[in-house]
Amino acid sequence: MKILTEEANSLTMTDTIVALATPHSQSALGIIRISGIKALKISKEACGVLCPTPRYAHLTKYKSIENEVLDQIIMVYYEKGKSFTSENCLELTCHGNPFLTEQILSDLLNRGCRLANPGEFTYRAFANGKIDLTQAEAIADLIGAKNKQALMLANKNLDGNLTKKIRQIQSRILAQQSNIEAFIDFPEDDLGDKKDGQVINALNDISSELKRLIEVGKKINVFNRCLKVVLVGPPNVGKSSIFNKIIGIDRAIVNPEAGTTRDFIDYKINLGKITIQLHDTAGIRPVENQIEEAGIKKTHILIQDADLTLIVFDRSMPYPSKIDKEIILKVKNKKCIFILSKSDLPRVVDLSESSFRNYKTKMVSIDDNKSIVSLINLIQELLLKESTIENEFNMSVNLRQSSALIKSRDAIQRSIKILEDKDGSEFSVPDLKDAILNLNYVVEKKDHEDMLDILFSNFCIGK
């Protein structure tokens, strides 16, 4: 309640909201989501499906309010109670042309829908009792997380890794509160020695645990891990030259002869917020001997572990399509940049028909500093946008969660100070309650009854 209260005033649940679920750019497909009471009306009037079968892909045409066919689409209807938001929902899959999706969206607005605020679909799911706060946030993270590992982590979060951890901490704070409360509320009972010293120690432990969780949150945002970037390609295309340019020193041997690089060298550098480890490799070509085979295997492993692969092709040389295919097999499902090197030399082969044409492409000449800077920027952009996340707790901590953790820790620190000052242990309790309350915002609430449970199981009360 507390967190969403302010926003909720501006969010009225009676509107039908729409949003583009796919990136707003040229792509094969575009998905538009619609949630709210108008969903069925749109199915009937815009998509021409009178009584859509839930969860069934209807192939149909989208017609504008002026009765003009805008696109052939696939429409899926999710009925109330069973959809993500728990409202009637439609998912329209159309062609991924930005101009087209824009047209459909504006037509939907003409039909009385409004554009969803950021996170509003999730908010509705939450407000309709479909998910709890942590789940809602994890789902929000899911949408944002595009690479596989982040997905895996977000999934773990859904399973409750963070929830479990925070619940544990809540219980530990409650236990310390009960140690204080027992001596306040049962002054005539024989409770043994006062526990203030013990409580202070335990609270210090809890505080450090919270600190570690907060650190996780921080690290996730700045990617503390060193990211692997690998240069691959046929021999003599200029891999080592590019390697040297990126790292800024002449580390790799550059030679006009093909097959110069035999050893695998690497180098760590900072690119803005992130740290990368750049690997140079031996050129990939038809295998002639065992040593080369071993080298290619090694390249293969590097590509497997890489966060980003830079595939270099010499645009001034003709290539057998065989190598093209061999490399594409290796980088399947990997993040890549397709570099066309030696752009200062005349073009010989048109690689626009290559299987790489769907990748981000960059023309580079080592004599053109601008082209190198532009390559570095692209590397940074791709890594920042889609990076892998790992941490000791196997969980992600988002901004709001970590602000709750910080508040909770501050409250614990205050209560420790009060206990140390010996003003009276009752004065430390509001801060302990505050610490628990802040965690209540992140997971389900713990209350006074939970505290009593701990108190009565730890102390023999009843003189």
Next chain:
Amino acid sequence: MNISDTKQNPYDVIVCGAGHAGCEAALAAARSGSRTLILTGNLDSIAQMSCNPAVGGQAKGQIVREIDALGGEMAHNTDISAIQFKLLNTSKGPSVRAPRAQCDKKEYQFRMKHVLEQNANLEIFQVLVTGLIVKNGVCLGVKTSLDIEIYAKTVVVTTGTFLRALMYVGENKSDGGRLGDHTSKGLSADFQKYGIKLGRFKTGTPPRILGSSIDFTKTIKQYGDKNPIKFAFYDTCSEQERFHVEHKKMFHVEHNTDKTSQVPCEQTNTTAATANIIRNNLHKSPLYKGDISGIGPRYCPSIEDKIVKFKDKDNHRIYLEPEGRNTDEWYVNGFSTSLPFDVQIKALRTIPGLENSQIIRPAYAVEYDYAFPTQLSLSLESNVISCVFFAGQINGTSGYEEAAAQGLIAGTNASHKAQGKSAVIIGREIGYIGVLIDDLTSKGVTEPYRMFTSRAEFRLLFNHGSSELRYYSVHDQTSLISTKRKYKIKDKIESIRKWTYFLNRTKIESNKTFGDLLRSDQKFDFPTEFSSLSNEIKEEVMYQVKYAGYLKRELQNLEKFKHSEKIIIPQDFSYDGIPGLRKESIEKLNSVSPNTLGHASRIPGVNPSDVEILMIMIQGKSIRK
């Protein structure tokens, strides 16, 4: 009692039961101008202390002072009949200090009975109430064991532990809510017939022994305080101004006016031998055999529970408490049990000082029905049958103080309803009575409910001395205290405000205020004008100045709390069919009918997302209108 024409001329208020809740309910109703009738099954057990002969203690002592602030009788009645006073937690700050008193059990009863007898608006009659007269969901009066029907505009039910009560002494099982008293079977069935849901609790009481059989050389004396803290506020309402049966010179028990001669209690403890005997006889305890299904209080376990659950503890503390000045009956505090009588004696006699003790009343366990308090509104009126109010142990609470507090509020509100006035609602930000009623009606009970200071969010503001100040605004709505007292309280509040300001602002040495010196525990002289004020005012001012930092934060939290209590849930608000609300939540909300969003948020099982939805719906609905 004039019963002939009650159908034409009904009483304003009938109170069923004359325990601690019933007495306060009847007095509150009568004092606020209602023609009131109080019915009891036994005139001789009015205001009886069925368990220990003491009033107050942690959190309860504060409640008793709050009862006095609301014009109730318990505080003054305790002050008069007390034989020992003790302030608990003196090593801690003022907010968690609590007054407690041992009472002369009989004197307490006789005096309370006399107070009831003397009230012009109040009639007393001995008869068992067997049922309610209900028409179209409205209660019109009560049925009695004399087959007489008595009509009233409102009824307050304060029947304590007497509903379908069963007592256990080992294998022996008998009907009754207290040794020597009756049980009430019909009433439970009647309530259920009208749809009131009942649960079952159990409680226990220790044996009573003869003082002459105690070896006092082996026990440790526990004396009262030299300068006792009383429960009533005599600075705003003197002894003479109080309703005072003693003045009528009709009181036949001579109460001890010599305040210095308090009676000590005695302390001893159980031994390894006690534990052995109890362990070997556990199979005879109805608690352990499973005969008793009711849930007992965890804070007041039987001795068998303590020995089983806390094996490592070598001994358990036992207090021996005298039951009065004119009796040699002693209460063995800490030895509540349902073991067979022969085991009770054997175990008791392993305790130092009690080797030759003579039991004159056995220990026993009681099992009884209570009505789920979530079926009540914050005025303590039933949500199931209108014009019926419930107070005391029937609501699943334990303790004389908790009962009396509810009685006071239920009686006041029954009277207000009968007179067509609006209900008095005490918020949890006002004091423990507010916390008590809010907890009961929103959270319900899972074991007999006892007040703890930890239940109060704003404990630091609930120091016992500030009760009158906190409840002052409630009296805008009531006529429970005299106008003269209201003025005196107003003056007191003003004086405290003035002096707090003065001490915080006035510098006495090198840029330091009185407040700075007080907070850093330095010695200094207060202005003579301040020193001559009443202790009540001085102590409150010193508390507010010395702990200003903590209290300021507490007050800020209180303001936030008040804000969330301001979102009112309309009376006709329907939870059914609200999208997204889970079935369990709808059920809970329907059964509790919370008044505000804050109230709803405290219902267990109603989670934040439900509250979120409610908020949106309430706002949505109010916008549509």
